[in-house]
Amino acid sequence: MDGSEFVPLTLPPMVIALLAALSCAGPGNFLILRRQAMLGDAMSHVVLPGIVAAFLLSGSASPPILLAGALAAAALSAALIEAIRRLGGTDPGAAMGITFTAMFAAGVLMLELSGAASVHLDVEHALYGNLEGLIWLDATGWASLLDIAALGGLPPELPALALVAGLILATLRIFHRPLAIATFDEGFATSLGIPTRLLSAGLVALTALAAVAAFSAVGSILTIAMLICPPATARLLTDDLGRQIRLSLGLAALAAVAGTVAAGYLPLFLGLSFTVSASGMIATVSGLGLALAATLSPRRHGHGQRG
Amino acid sequence: MTDVTPLARSTTPAEFAAPEAVLTLTGMTVAYAAAPAIEDVTARFAKGAMTAIIGPNGAGKSTLLKATLGLLPTVSGKVEAFGLPLARALPRIAYVPQRASVDWDFPARVLDVVLMGLYRQTGALGRIGKAETARATECLSRVGMEAFADRQIGALSGGQQQRVFLARALAQGADLYLLDEPFAGVDAATESAIITVLKSLRDEGRSIIAVHHDLATVPAYFDRVLLLNRRLVAEGTVATTFRQALVAQTYGAALPGTIPA
Incomplete structure (x- = not known):
């Protein structure tokens, strides 16, 4: 493989998926141990209105601005969950459910009603991610990895996610x-x-950060797969x-790489003429890994997956 | 609720020579939602003694312990230990929560849990070295659990879990030990192992305060009792305060005849 196709088209999405997967799997370990997996799901949904609002207010889709919007939305939702829980006397799960569905719905509406849909954001990308769109047109092959001018043309998501x-x-x-x-x-x-x-608030903030990171790669809906599957x-x-965390990072990386490659090449290899969604494939690989571990693990627990 | 006054202190002359206090609570009130769980509790716990906190279910015994440690918000009240405000005294206090309050499925070995007791010494970034491991192992052997150091905590019996919690408290090297129902649901061997360790701590001059529910073992295990039913009923030595009238007043019911009149 000379890389003339792989390096510009497959490598950037793969690395971005890898970085998003690592960002999510880290805090995901503590979420499942605290039985707060739901919080990860909530965060992956509430970042959407934050991202859309940040884009509409600033007119820019640069990662730091979207990140700030997402974190603001996460903080707002944390406050809302607490307020509903205290004032309404509802249990935390219900308060979370009310908050994140309402905020996600607001995000979708804002997307559709504003001009954002036509520019950098659209509903489909917000939901399913846009890994395939994150390509590196300046690359001509493996040599481009050492070419400073070409490296400048990397999708901006890549350095942001690395950070x-x-x-x-x-x-x-x-x-x-x-x-x-x-x-x-x-x-x-x-x-x-x-x-x-x-520390609890810090974990929520890290989860929000991870959810934002994953958002650009796999979209809201599949972020939960990255947060929970590898740690579980x-x-x-x-x-x-310690071993659990290291292992979850390894599994996350494996799912990201295998998922991207499988999405791009598996259908062609099978003689089909199309490719499938990389984010869908990553989530599928993650889910299969969990199913395999749940079936074969020597230390299966009676109550199975926690979280 | 009935209005009760601390009788014990005024009944015996010996009680006037109050022992030095290790822990003092002043006017402590804790409320869940609107209902007060404990109300206006003022109490002194004697230094170098083993004190049992006893009272019926819902009397606020665990609540008193948690509020003392600042784990629960208080409506009012002041806590002093070793003559210092709580925050400054905390490093000298070890807390043993109820065994059932944690998830024993957590991925940790017995040794890892005991090492948590060394957190103040190592700090957040501290590395666990040979010295820490040796200290944790020594604490495990004090409770007869050194053979289980590498065992997964989820694989322990209730009594073994309780001993691991006690070993973790020992690792803290504290001068005051607050234990929440240390004998709840443990086997007889564990119960005697725990009481032996607690008595040896007391004999070293350290102070023990335990929420206790088995009235039959109070005279054998403890030096002093604090009777609590949302309000303080009485506090004093077992001989003067662990009396049928006061205990019945605390429980608001007739009691088995094992308690001296």
């Missing part, structure tokens, strides 16, 4: 110990002087938290 993935994984690495203690035994953690509320699979394969 986000690095930030998320570094933060989790630094706060691993207090986060693990607070996740296992919150009362004890508080008695040790660990700021458990701040890893949880079935080990009883050590």
